[in-house]
Amino acid sequence: MEHKRLTLFAGHYGSGKTNIAVNYALRLAREGKAVCIADLDIVNPYFRTKDSAKVLEEAGVSLISPQFANTNVDLPALPAEAYRLVTDRETYGIMDIGGDDRGAYALGRYVPGILEENDYRMIFVANCYRPLTRTPEEAMEVMREIEDACKLKFTDIVNNSNLGTETTAETVTASAEYMEKLSKLSGLPIFATTAVENVAKQLPEEFSPVLPLQLQEKYFDLPSQKPGNRPLWG
Amino acid sequence: MAERVLMKGNEAIAEAAIRAGCRHYFGYPITPQTEIAAYMAKKMPKIGGVFLQAESEVASINMVYGAAATGCRVMTSSSSPGISLKSEGLSYIAGSDVPALVVNVQRGGPGLGGIQPSQSDYFQATKGGGHGDYRMIVLAPASVQEMASLTIKGFNLADKYLMTSMILADGTIGQMMEPISFEDAEIETYEKPWALTGTECKRKHNIVNSLYLKPDELEVKNFERYERYKIVEENEPMWEEYMMEDAEICVVAFGIASRVAKNAVVAARAEGIKVGLIRPITLWPFPTKALRAAADKVKAFVSVELNMGQMIEDVRLATECKRPVSLCNRAGGMIPSPEQVLESIRKAQKGE
Numbered sequence: 409m410e411h412k413r414l415t416l417f418a419g420h421y422g423s424g425k426t427n428i429a430v431n432y433a434l435r436l437a438r439e440g441k442a443v444c445i446a447d448l449d450i451v452n453p454y455f456r457t458k459d460s461a462k463v464l465e466e467a468g469v470s471l472i473s474p475q476f477a478n479t480n481v482d483l484p485a486l487p488a489e490a491y492r493l494v495t496d497r498e499t500y501g502i503m504d505i506g507g508d509d510r511g512a513y514a515l516g517r518y519v520p521g522i523l524e525e526n527d528y529r530m531i532f533v534a535n536c537y538r539p540l541t542r543t544p545e546e547a548m549e550v551m552r553e554i555e556d557a558c559k560l561k562f563t564d565i566v567n568n569s570n571l572g573t574e575t576t577a578e579t580v581t582a583s584a585e586y587m588e589k590l591s592k593l594s595g596l597p598i599f600a601t602t603a604v605e606n607v608a609k610q611l612p613e614e615f616s617p618v619l620p621l622q623l624q625e626k627y628f629d630l631p632s633q634k635p636g637n638r639p640l641w642g
Numbered sequence: 643m644a645e646r647v648l649m650k651g652n653e654a655i656a657e658a659a660i661r662a663g664c665r666h667y668f669g670y671p672i673t674p675q676t677e678i679a680a681y682m683a684k685k686m687p688k689i690g691g692v693f694l695q696a697e698s699e700v701a702s703i704n705m706v707y708g709a710a711a712t713g714c715r716v717m718t719s720s721s722s723p724g725i726s727l728k729s730e731g732l733s734y735i736a737g738s739d740v741p742a743l744v745v746n747v748q749r750g751g752p753g754l755g756g757i758q759p760s761q762s763d764y765f766q767a768t769k770g771g772g773h774g775d776y777r778m779i780v781l782a783p784a785s786v787q788e789m790a791s792l793t794i795k796g797f798n799l800a801d802k803y804l805m806t807s808m809i810l811a812d813g814t815i816g817q818m819m820e821p822i823s824f825e826d827a828e829i830e831t832y833e834k835p836w837a838l839t840g841t842e843c844k845r846k847h848n849i850v851n852s853l854y855l856k857p858d859e860l861e862v863k864n865f866e867r868y869e870r871y872k873i874v875e876e877n878e879p880m881w882e883e884y885m886m887e888d889a890e891i892c893v894v895a896f897g898i899a900s901r902v903a904k905n906a907v908v909a910a911r912a913e914g915i916k917v918g919l920i921r922p923i924t925l926w927p928f929p930t931k932a933l934r935a936a937a938d939k940v941k942a943f944v945s946v947e948l949n950m951g952q953m954i955e956d957v958r959l960a961t962e963c964k965r966p967v968s969l970c971n972r973a974g975g976m977i978p979s980p981e982q983v984l985e986s987i988r989k990a991q992k993g994e
Contacts, residue, residue: 421677422649422819453673453674454674480758537646537647537648538647538649539647539649539653540653540684571646573820573821627977627979627980628902630901
């Protein structure tokens with residue numbers, strides 16, 4: 409997996425951008441790189457990069473997050489510090505961008521600097537099991553809306569097709585045709601396929617490179633969704 | 643196997659509503675339920691439906707009232723402060739006996755409060771909120787699948803009993819993502835001879851109204867309405883029982899609190915405490931009979947809520963205060979941890 413200095417994750421809301429951005433940052437850190445991740449989500453005040461603050465800190469990844477993230481202030485403002493991702497060219501930067509075109513507006517202000525340096529990967533995160541992007545054509549529509557909003561073209565696709573806790577290797581392999589078509593329609597390569605670690609191990613060669621994901625346990629996970637517990641919830 | 647999709651709770655409500663035949667959505671944005679409106683805005687124009695962002699919550703609920711009077715399936719959605727604004731309209735809809743679906747994805751209160759999850763609109767949803775004698779059917783989903791299935795159920799019940807069905811969710815269930823399917827959904831349809839559909843000069847005109855000039859006529863209407871409510875109370879309570887067979891302690895929790903409580907029940911069982919859970923799925927009608935029956939078997943109840951103790955009053959009423967009921971709660975957008983619930987279970991077991 410060849411890395412660019414800047415990696416931007418955008419896509420339909422709920423496509424998995426934040427999880428992938430966090431895991432990709434951790435991977436870069438494990439490879440010994442200086443990494444900074446910025447939460448540029450101005451749309452959704454729930455479930456954000458800051459939820460992973462502890463694991464990022466332990467891995468030595470610096471985190472830039474809106475001042476009011478995870479508080480009761482629903483203020484779509486970005487910290488001035490976020491410019492550091494564009495200006496500090498010694499550090500690998502990762503941007504987690506809010507969902508859909510609405511989220512992508514926030515990226516626009518950084519685009520001139522990104523284009524000038526021209527060492528970036530703008531990744532469209534796609535999950536074929538999301539209801540509003542059930543067809544490659546619908547995903548293309550979202551892709552174009554995002555590009556129009558932020559004035560930056562996508563360069564790659566990440567296949568994050570999953571059904572949450574029900575994801576199996578078959579869930580991922582069944583996405584092949586969809587992703588092939590999306591790749592053809594957009595003219596963009598599949599940069600990687602993602603899956604939770606135990607599923608990632610089972611994926612056939614054609615899906616490589618695979619980015620294995622570690623997901624955080626959440627307080628509302630049911631007994632049946634916790635590893636090692638027998639299914640209890642009907 | 644039914645087709646599975648990965649959905650947010652809010653999206654599941656919107657998609658389920660569309661599948662239930664809802665083609666009219668009137669709303670006004672507020673966190674944490676905005677995905678419902680966003681989904682409707684995207685989908686309704688493609689299927690010949692109406693998505694309208696009104697100038698306010700008050701306007702949107704009155705649009706719901708108007709559309710409901712024509713007999714079509716119609717909905718609105720909001721979060722706590724927005725539901726307060728809609729409460730006048732909810733009373734008018736109840737007073738006119740027309741069916742509607744209203745979604746409240748609760749956030750912390752009172753006042754402007756916050757945007758984090760809460761269950762502090764239990765009183766508002768189950769006891770009134772608006773003025774006058776009326777009830778709403780209140781459905782409390784605890785998973786994304788239930789966000790979908792209870793939305794469809796809500797439309798069915800609203801049409802059946804000419805009432806408002808309210809989906810009482812919270813910010814977490816609205817925002818979290820789980821795999822679900824829609825294939826099993828049973829969509830019922832009802833004749834609506836009362837609806838304002840145009841007489842074409844072939845029948846006497848219908849009237850939808852909540853104003854009565856003579857108090858005795860208004861009284862009759864109220865008595866008739868409560869006869870209908872009695873049938874709902876008899877036929878429609880829904881609840882889930884979990885590990886209740888040999889339980890000595892009964893945890894009562896709905897929605898997101900029930901998921902935390904379930905983990906605590908599993909942990910307490912591992913310590914040898916005989917504990918079970920009753921999860922009300924309908925908050926009105928409240929599953930009184932299930933709670934009353936449990937009161938003959940268990941020695942104490944623990945009510946787990948994301949508020950200062952609201953459902954606990956109904957637990958005490960349902961159990962006729964036969965057993966002690968303690969409260970395990972967080973408020974203001976905070977959520978109890980399984981450990982906190984476990985500690986409450988331990989205390990109840992010791993009779994503290």
